[in-house]
Amino acid sequence: MSFMIRDPRGCSNIGGALAANMEKCRSSLMHLFSLYGYHPFSPAEFQLIEDVWDKISPSRARRLIPVMSPLGEACVLRGDLTLSAMAYLAVHHTQSEWPLRLSYADRVFSVPAPPKGNLEESQVGVELIGCKEEGADTEAAVLLLRALDLLGIENAVVVFGDVSFLSCLFADLPAELSARLADALIERCYTGYSALLDGASLPEERRALLKRLPMLKGGASVIDEAASLLDTPDVLKPLRRLCAELSSLGYEGRMLIDLSFVRDLGYYSGVIYNAYSGDGTLLGGGGRYDGLLSDGGIGAKSVGFGLNLKELASQCAAPRQVPLVTLWCGGCRASEALRYADALSRKNVQFELSWCGDKEESRESARRRGSLWWADLASKSAFMFACGRAATLKEFEEEALSC
Amino acid sequence: MLTFALPTGRSFGECVQILERSGLPVSGLKDAGRSLVVEEGAFRYILSKPSDVPAMVYYGAADVAIVGNDVIEEAGIALAELLDTGLGRCRMAVAGPPGIAEKFRGEASRMMGLKVATKYTRLADKTFACWGAQVKLLKLNGSVELAPALGLADCIFDVVQTGRTLKANGLTVIKETLPVSLRLVAGISSVQLRWNAIFGVVDAVSKAVEAER
Numbered sequence: 001m002s003f004m005i006r007d008p009r010g011c012s013n014i015g016g017a018l019a020a021n022m023e024k025c026r027s028s029l030m031h032l033f034s035l036y037g038y039h040p041f042s043p044a045e046f047q048l049i050e051d052v053w054d055k056i057s058p059s060r061a062r063r064l065i066p067v068m069s070p071l072g073e074a075c076v077l078r079g080d081l082t083l084s085a086m087a088y089l090a091v092h093h094t095q096s097e098w099p100l101r102l103s104y105a106d107r108v109f110s111v112p113a114p115p116k117g118n119l120e121e122s123q124v125g126v127e128l129i130g131c132k133e134e135g136a137d138t139e140a141a142v143l144l145l146r147a148l149d150l151l152g153i154e155n156a157v158v159v160f161g162d163v164s165f166l167s168c169l170f171a172d173l174p175a176e177l178s179a180r181l182a183d184a185l186i187e188r189c190y191t192g193y194s195a196l197l198d199g200a201s202l203p204e205e206r207r208a209l210l211k212r213l214p215m216l217k218g219g220a221s222v223i224d225e226a227a228s229l230l231d232t233p234d235v236l237k238p239l240r241r242l243c244a245e246l247s248s249l250g251y252e253g254r255m256l257i258d259l260s261f262v263r264d265l266g267y268y269s270g271v272i273y274n275a276y277s278g279d280g281t282l283l284g285g286g287g288r289y290d291g292l293l294s295d296g297g298i299g300a301k302s303v304g305f306g307l308n309l310k311e312l313a314s315q316c317a318a319p320r321q322v323p324l325v326t327l328w329c330g331g332c333r334a335s336e337a338l339r340y341a342d343a344l345s346r347k348n349v350q351f352e353l354s355w356c357g358d359k360e361e362s363r364e365s366a367r368r369r370g371s372l373w374w375a376d377l378a379s380k381s382a383f384m385f386a387c388g389r390a391a392t393l394k395e396f397e398e399e400a401l402s403c
Numbered sequence: 404m405l406t407f408a409l410p411t412g413r414s415f416g417e418c419v420q421i422l423e424r425s426g427l428p429v430s431g432l433k434d435a436g437r438s439l440v441v442e443e444g445a446f447r448y449i450l451s452k453p454s455d456v457p458a459m460v461y462y463g464a465a466d467v468a469i470v471g472n473d474v475i476e477e478a479g480i481a482l483a484e485l486l487d488t489g490l491g492r493c494r495m496a497v498a499g500p501p502g503i504a505e506k507f508r509g510e511a512s513r514m515m516g517l518k519v520a521t522k523y524t525r526l527a528d529k530t531f532a533c534w535g536a537q538v539k540l541l542k543l544n545g546s547v548e549l550a551p552a553l554g555l556a557d558c559i560f561d562v563v564q565t566g567r568t569l570k571a572n573g574l575t576v577i578k579e580t581l582p583v584s585l586r587l588v589a590g591i592s593s594v595q596l597r598w599n600a601i602f603g604v605v606d607a608v609s610k611a612v613e614a615e616r
Contacts, residue, residue, distance in 0.1 A: 114479040115458045159595040188483035188591055217598035258595050280463050280592045 010112060010119035014310070020321055021313035022122065026105045029124050029147050029307075033103035036143055038126050041102040043084035046075040052083055055292065057186075057266030063111040065119065077109035082267070082304055085127040086292055098130030098300065105309065125286065125306035130293065132300050137238065137271050137288055138245045140303040144275060144286065145251055147307065151316045155278030157254050160239060161261025163268050163287070168235040169213060173200075185214060185262045214260030220247065222257040238271055267292050275307065277315045284308050323352040324373060324400060326366035330357045331378030340377055347401060373400055405446055405600050408465035410453035410474070414585060417490045418469045421585075424611040427604070457482055457588075466593040467601055473562055473583045477523045483594045485605045486587040488612050492564075495526065495581040498574045499558030500551055507577050511535035520550030521560040530560070530580050548572040 007013060014022065030040060046069055053061050056079075064076040078084060085102050093100055105124040112118055126143060128136050141158065148156040166185065170178035177200055184193035193214065197207050209229060216222045220243045227233035227240075239257065246255055263272055263285075272287030286305025293300050325344070329337035337353060344351050352371060356362040359376065366374040367385050373396055375382040382396035383389070391399070409418045409432075423429045428443035435441050441448040449465055456470040457478040467485075473495055475482060497507065497519070506513045514536035521527045524542050531538045541556050548568055550556040562583060563569060563576055587608055589601055 113481065115461055157596060188481065188594065191484045191487045191586065215602070217595065217602075256595065258598075261595070274595060276592055276596055280590075280596055282592055 008119075010117050012118070017320060018310070018313055021316065022309050025151055025309055025312045025316065026124055028150055030103055030105055032147060032150055033126050033143070036101070036126075036139075038101040038103035038128075041085060041088060041104050041127075043078060043081060043088070043104060043106055045078055046073075047078050047080075047083065047087075049074045049076055051087070052076060052079065055083060055267055055295075056080065057264050059186075059264050060110075060266060063113065065109050065111060078106075079108055079110050081106065081108060081123060081125065081306060082127060082289060082292075085129060085304070086302075089129050090296075095130065095298070099132075099136075100127075100129045102127045102129070108306075122309035123284070123306040124309050124312070125284070125304060127302070127304035129302045129304075130298070130300040131302070134241075136301045136303045137242050140286060140305055141242060141246060141271075141273065142249060142251075144273070144305050144307075145246070145254065148275060148283070151312055153277055153283070153312070153315050156283065157256055157276050157278075158251075159256045159258050159261065159274045159276065160242065160271060161258045161273070162236070162239045162271050163262060164270050165235050165239065165259065166214075166262060168232070169210065173202075181210075182262060185260050186264045188260075190214070190260075217258045217260070218256060220252065220255060220257060222259065226259055242271055263287070269294075270303075273305070275305075277311070281311055281315065282308075283311050283315070320370070321350065322370035322372065323350050324371070325349070325382075325396070326352045326354050326362070326369070326371040326374045328354045328356070328359060328362040328366075328374065328376050328378075330355065330359060330362060331376060337377055344401075349401060404442075405467065405597070405604065406449060406465045407446055407604075408449045408451055408456045408459045408468035408470075410456050410468075410470055411450050412453060414453065414469075414471065414491050415450070417585065421469070421488055421490060421608060421611055421615075424615070425604070425607040426611075427607065454478065460588060460590045460593075463590055463592060465590075466597055467587065467589045467604055469585050469587055471583050472586050473523065473526065473581065475586065475588065476529075476581065477526045479525055481591065482588040483591055484586050484588050485594075485601070486609055486612070488585045488587060488608065489616065490612075491583070491585040493562050493583045494579050495523070495530070495560065495583060496563045496576045497558055497560050497578040497580070498548075498563065498569050498576050500573060501575055503551075503558050504575070504577045506557075514538060517558060518556040519558055519560050520547050520556035522547060523560060526581070527560040548574060 064079045067075050067077055069075045081104055089100055103126045107120050107122050109120050128140055145158060170181055180196055181193060184196060194211060197210055213226055216226050223236050223240050227236050243255060261272060267289045268287045269291040270288030274285040275283040277283055284305060284307035288303045290301050293302055327337060327341060341351060341353060354362040363374045373382055373384055375393055375396055380393040382391045382393050384391060409415060419429050419432050427446060431441040431443045432448055435450060439450045451459055453470060453474050456468045457475055457480040459465045460468045460482055461480045471491060511534050517538045518541060519527055519538045520541045520543050522544060524540050527540055543550060547559045547561045550559055552572060566576060593601060
């Protein structure tokens with residue numbers, strides 16, 4: 001082609017099978033979420049810098065993409081859907097309407113972290129906000145696993161950690177050391193974590209425990225191993241309860257525990273998780289973020305997750321969508337063709353209209369595009385490509401539309 | 404099978420030695436020739452240019468790798484750093500003709516506008532920004548030490564091991580920054596999903612490193 005309209009670096013137009021797959025994943029998941037009582041939510045594209053900046057970690061804040069709105073407000077392109085959900089909740093719902101269940105399928109924008117180069121990512125997910133009772137964590141985790149099952153990504157694994165466990169573990173340490181240890185774990189710098197402990201003035205037994213616990217990763221039995229090392233094993237109660245619930249639902253083989261798991265988002269406060277496909281691709285994650293509500297003086301639970309729609313679509317192979325029939329409209333009036341097309345659409349039949357003037361060209365084009373049938377509405381004849389058989393339009397309807 | 408990425412070049416021999424002392428199968432590595440993938444027992448080794456190692460681990464082509472922390476920092480790629488092997492010790496440093504050292508004493512404003520030649524533009528930018536100085540970076544892919552003599556730069560920012568190359572080019576170390584050594588790293592997804600397999604390697608290499616010390 002002689003002209004070219006380039007995408008800005010970090011952006012891409014997605015079409016073809018991947019786009020079709022993304023739409024299939026999106027609609028399947030949004031339907032699933034609606035069955036569980038989640039209401040679709042359409043977030044604003046811009047967020048005010050002043051409202052977002054102090055609610056996420058500095059490293060995440062630095063990756064926000066600032067823009068000045070045409071109305072003169074300092075904004076960022078939406079970098080986080082959870083904060084959008086919280087903003088919506090604050091303005092549109094009173095506490096008497098809680099808990100609020102929101103679902104979304106939209107884009108988030110951020111400066112890419114190397115080696116990635118994409119500025120935008122399509123996410124689909126849920127937020128359960130303002131739940132006073134236990135059970136919110138389990139609801140969200142089960143919904144995540146159900147979502148992956150629904151898309152046929154059944155060998156997916158969810159890795160769980162607990163931010164509150166690490167907070168308890170570091171609680172009696174000097175504040176600066178505690179913060180630096182948490183930073184080392186966020187960066188997954190185990191050598192730095194270990195060096196910090198070596199340099200700290202701590203009883204040898206305590207140092208060994210702090211070194212040992214983050215190294216515990218694996219199946220649910222890791223929780224028992226950690227509990228046996230702790231004076232206060234109750235700090236593992238939220239994680240233990242969640243794992244027990246998921247095990248009783250048959251998900252034991254798809255859970256892993258990582259006791260050093262911390263997110264760099266800054267607002268998570270309890271159980272967190274990452275979902276991976278069988279080949280180790282990160283599909284998304286989520287967790288508990290009560291802190292965003294408690295900052296506003298509200299004591300309630302909030303939990304949610306987001307999944308990368310493009311990765312989901314890449315993981316589940318949907319069959320190629322081909323039209324059942326190509327309707328050649330060249331030999332009849334447009335209104336007549338569209339009336340027939342309307343009747344097919346009401347029967348949920350996928351078709352394609354061919355306005356080509358040449359009958360043979362239309363049929364050849366239909367064959368190339370994978371259509372199963374080709375129909376000439378003027379002569380009321382049809383042709384089935386698979387066996388090269390000519391038929392009447394009535395025979396096509398009887399054979400192809402009967403089921 | 405666990406896939407291990409190893410850097411080719413000057414670190415390769417040390418990597419093979421530490422793996423051998425850790426009890427990992429390395430006979431194929433010692434005789435790799437031009438092969439870039441070597442399979443031995445339960446391990447697959449990928450031999451790669453050092454600067455490509457972080458991306459290989461990040462994208463899951465390798466579960467674990469040995470690579471210098473200078474390379475990791477320059478790539479800016481988030482990896483799990485599991486162990487400092489202590490091998491290949493050197494340091495990142497600013498070096499230049501003796502006369503330029505004065506610019507590095509006192510206020511950061513004295514460094515402003517310096518022309519710095521380096522292979523490590525990302526790390527240099529970060530380092531000078533930490534010192535509060537904005538400098539002009541010149542990206543060179545090799546023979547960085549030549550730049551001051553040719554008038555291309557006031558100083559260089561590079562890895563220094565013995566300092567002999569610097570001396571041969573009339574340069575001295577002005578300011579040392581990051582200590583560098585070979586690190587055992589893994590992808591974050593590998594750490595979360597394949598920890599039991601990875602931990603065996605970490606433990607074995609850790610013991611070999613301790614024995615060496």
